[in-house]
Amino acid sequence: MSTQTNESLDLSKVDSIVKDYGYKRQNLIAILQKVQENFRYLPEDALTRIAVQMKLSPATVYGVATFYSQFSLDPKGKYEMKICDGTACHVRGSIPVLNAIKSHLKLEDGQKTTADKMFTIETVSCLGACGLAPVVVINDKVYPQMTPDAIGVVLDTLMKEEA
Amino acid sequence: MLDIVEQERKKAERRLASTGIRVLVCAGTGCVANGSLEVIKKFEEFGLNVEKLPEHKDFTTVKTGCHGFCEKGVLVVIPDLDVTYVKVKKEDVEEIVRKHIYGGEVVERLLYVDPKTNKHIFRNEDIEFYSKQTRTSLCNCGNINPEELDEALCVGGYEALARVLEEQTPEEVIKTITDSGLRGRGGGGFPTGRKWQFTAMAQNDKKYVVCNGDEGDPGAFMDRSIMEGDPHKLIEGMAIAAYAIGADEGYIYVRAEYPMAIKRLRIAIKEAEERGYLGENILGSNMNFTIHIKEGAGAFVCGEETALLASIEGERGMPRPKPPFPANKGLFGKPTLINNVETFANVPLIIKNGAQWFRSFGTEKSAGTKTFALTGEVNNTGLIEVPMGTTLREIIFEIGGGIRNGKKFKAAQIGGPSGGCLTEEHLDLPMDYDSLIQAGAMVGSGGLVVMNEDTCIVEVARFFMHFTQVESCGKCVPCREGTKNMLAILEKIVRGKATMEDLDLLEELAHAVKDGSLCGLGKTAPNPVLSTLKYFRDEYIAHIRDKKCPAGVCSALKTIQIQEDLCKGCSKCARQCPVGAISGQIKSPYKIDQSKCIKCGVCVDTCPFKAIKEV
Numbered sequence: 001m002s003t004q005t006n007e008s009l010d011l012s013k014v015d016s017i018v019k020d021y022g023y024k025r026q027n028l029i030a031i032l033q034k035v036q037e038n039f040r041y042l043p044e045d046a047l048t049r050i051a052v053q054m055k056l057s058p059a060t061v062y063g064v065a066t067f068y069s070q071f072s073l074d075p076k077g078k079y080e081m082k083i084c085d086g087t088a089c090h091v092r093g094s095i096p097v098l099n100a101i102k103s104h105l106k107l108e109d110g111q112k113t114t115a116d117k118m119f120t121i122e123t124v125s126c127l128g129a130c131g132l133a134p135v136v137v138i139n140d141k142v143y144p145q146m147t148p149d150a151i152g153v154v155l156d157t158l159m160k161e162e163a
Numbered sequence: 164m165l166d167i168v169e170q171e172r173k174k175a176e177r178r179l180a181s182t183g184i185r186v187l188v189c190a191g192t193g194c195v196a197n198g199s200l201e202v203i204k205k206f207e208e209f210g211l212n213v214e215k216l217p218e219h220k221d222f223t224t225v226k227t228g229c230h231g232f233c234e235k236g237v238l239v240v241i242p243d244l245d246v247t248y249v250k251v252k253k254e255d256v257e258e259i260v261r262k263h264i265y266g267g268e269v270v271e272r273l274l275y276v277d278p279k280t281n282k283h284i285f286r287n288e289d290i291e292f293y294s295k296q297t298r299t300s301l302c303n304c305g306n307i308n309p310e311e312l313d314e315a316l317c318v319g320g321y322e323a324l325a326r327v328l329e330e331q332t333p334e335e336v337i338k339t340i341t342d343s344g345l346r347g348r349g350g351g352g353f354p355t356g357r358k359w360q361f362t363a364m365a366q367n368d369k370k371y372v373v374c375n376g377d378e379g380d381p382g383a384f385m386d387r388s389i390m391e392g393d394p395h396k397l398i399e400g401m402a403i404a405a406y407a408i409g410a411d412e413g414y415i416y417v418r419a420e421y422p423m424a425i426k427r428l429r430i431a432i433k434e435a436e437e438r439g440y441l442g443e444n445i446l447g448s449n450m451n452f453t454i455h456i457k458e459g460a461g462a463f464v465c466g467e468e469t470a471l472l473a474s475i476e477g478e479r480g481m482p483r484p485k486p487p488f489p490a491n492k493g494l495f496g497k498p499t500l501i502n503n504v505e506t507f508a509n510v511p512l513i514i515k516n517g518a519q520w521f522r523s524f525g526t527e528k529s530a531g532t533k534t535f536a537l538t539g540e541v542n543n544t545g546l547i548e549v550p551m552g553t554t555l556r557e558i559i560f561e562i563g564g565g566i567r568n569g570k571k572f573k574a575a576q577i578g579g580p581s582g583g584c585l586t587e588e589h590l591d592l593p594m595d596y597d598s599l600i601q602a603g604a605m606v607g608s609g610g611l612v613v614m615n616e617d618t619c620i621v622e623v624a625r626f627f628m629h630f631t632q633v634e635s636c637g638k639c640v641p642c643r644e645g646t647k648n649m650l651a652i653l654e655k656i657v658r659g660k661a662t663m664e665d666l667d668l669l670e671e672l673a674h675a676v677k678d679g680s681l682c683g684l685g686k687t688a689p690n691p692v693l694s695t696l697k698y699f700r701d702e703y704i705a706h707i708r709d710k711k712c713p714a715g716v717c718s719a720l721k722t723i724q725i726q727e728d729l730c731k732g733c734s735k736c737a738r739q740c741p742v743g744a745i746s747g748q749i750k751s752p753y754k755i756d757q758s759k760c761i762k763c764g765v766c767v768d769t770c771p772f773k774a775i776k777e778v
Contacts, residue, residue, distance in 0.1 A: 131233025
């Protein structure tokens with residue numbers, strides 16, 4: 001389950017989101033998307049709160065939240081990096097790019113977010129920008145035709161901005 | 164109702180004509196990534212520039228959808244001199260405005276250069292990438308601003324809807340669609356007219372029209388381009404379908420990975436509602452139809468129609484057994500018509516031009532045109548539309564301009580992870596539903612990934628199996644357990660640890676998963692394995708028996724060596740090695756510790772003396 005953070009969560013935001021969507025079962029996915037937009041992930045307490053508010057079992061809400069890959073139960077970094085490993089990107093070398101990112105950010109195998117909560121990396125299956133393969137998307141900005149060297153430059157620039 | 168659309172169209176034409184020369188800048192996802200928004204901003208700033216003299220012509224920058232030739236983005240088309248500029252950067256804008264728009268002269272250096280003749284090409288239609296295509300469902304993508312209804316009206320938008328509302332009964336509409344021979348463009352190829360008829364026949368006071376825009380196949384982006392580039396055509400197609408089957412509510416399910424498509428569809432729906440093309444009493448008739456957008460949340464299986472419906476209802480997107488078919492019991496238990504984006508986009512064209520017109524393209528059993536997302540190792544990647552039955556050779560070697568860097572063609576994967584691979588012997592196979600099924604592949608959504616001699620086909624099969632295994636929803640055992648075990652065997656093969664018995668087991672499992680799975684995802688998941696086994700069995704055997712990867716891709720089957728006689732001891736490789744596997748003394752040959760080496764190949768690329776080799 002989610003990593004508990006020390007900061008207390010403002011769950012009233014969850015209440016108002018659920019209310020905006022009229023407490024409707026069919027809007028559960030949209031509600032989870034909004035809640036995730038708000039907290040950058042889905043905290044366990046927020047899932048329970050949604051369940052209570054919508055009169056659903058927590059298992060139902062948890063079940064939907066874990067079914068879709070868009071939802072994360074762990075906090076994400078400030079920069080969300082999506083490395084496309086769709087077919088077109090794969091055959092044009094997305095894995096060397098991914099490896100370069102991992103070694104640049106010093107991420108262990110299986111680790112998705114850097115210790116300083118700055119970068120989160122995930123691989124996705126096709127962003128539909130196959131003509132520009134391989135692509136990396138960082139917070140919705142598309143970086144086309146990446147190479148291990150080019151992504152290093154991008155990461156250095158971002159890190160410098162943050163320093 | 165036709166007269167209303169006609170009047171509105173004339174009004175829109177007058178308004179657009181008064182805005183001067185049109186500068187069409189592609190703002191599809193591909194070109195945006197290449198910086199088209201900056202190019203657009205530069206053009207707009209220039210439009211306000213004081214340097215403009217009275218004799219200079221006015222111009223308007225139009226943000227369009229995808230032109231298809233993503234490889235050469237940013238694309239700028241200026242119809243007044245009928246030219247297409249490629250690879251435009253924001254620095255080029257000033258020259259285009261001064262020389263072309265103010266001066267009436269073409270900026271030659273920004274034209275496309277034909278790689279075969281080295282000549283500059285002015286017009287879109289003369290670029291081989293476009294000249295061999297037949298763009299009908301994509302005809303407006305790249306020529307209009309998708310965020311303005313007026314632009315859609317100027318190219319005949321909503322005329323077909325007005326015509327059916329005024330002149331035709333629902334039965335007549337269904338007959339036209341049936342006669343046209345249109346088949347589902349999302350993969351299955353089910354006759355669209357029959358689907359409409361089943362839903363029309365279902366008795367219920369509430370029915371739904373659902374558009375499947377959950378384009379999840381890696382390597383496919385035609386639906387995205389239509390939603391981004393010509394959203395009104397999709398809306399019109401859905402409204403015509405709603406009229407034909409008697410529905411008053413519709414949903415467009417778009418995957419969340421397509422934020423721009425979602426945004427443009429929202430804009431289009433809102434404007435269509437405001438101006439009476441959607442909503443209550445459409446165009447003054449007694450027809451009501453509203454459309455909602457549902458965002459997906461990242462699950463490939465939701466492209467399967469019953470799983471998609473479950474997802475709209477807010478459930479886990481798991482497929483349901485059929486029958487009952489959605490036509491009888493679909494969304495919220497009501498009769499529901501589900502078609503793919505491209506299928507709906509063909510509808511207004513068929514209504515306007517007639518079933519015979521549609522049949523004039525394609526083959527007897529696969530009428531019309533089909534879009535393909537041409538990607539991978541070809542020179543011209545992008546979105547193309549060709550008549551059904553066009554051969555693979557024409558697509559790859561004429562439109563696609565052949566294989567990159569003069570390499571040899573090895574195979575093309577069609578239909579994504581559900582499809583199969585086509586090899587050299589299929590180059591002259593007509594690409595239509597039935598011929599492809601016979602060859603062990605399928606049209607699928609139309610993703611076409613071209614692979615060259617450097618691609619390891621076993622690794623590709625492993626890649627697809629990994630994809631379907633992750634995306635398997637877990638509801639039925641054959642798919643859940645079968646894909647997992649198939650993947651385990653494929654991983655053994657690429658690591659050189661498999662036996663010939665494993666290969667037999669892989670094949671047996673493939674047939675079991677194909678026959679036993681509940682939905683299309685599982686039923687088609689073994690296709691890449693089966694088709695590669697059929698055409699490239701020797702490559703599998705090379706991995707298993709000889710522990711060799713013929714394409715030299717599978718890293719477990721290669722070692723990296725430094726050739727002592729060539730190594731100058733510069734230490735560059737040791738500094739680049741991510742795992743510190745290389746060591747040595749400056750100016751004497753370096754060594755690789757094979758137990759540490761992860762075979763990433765960085766040292767091979769780094770060595771200035773070409774002393775490091777993969778063997």
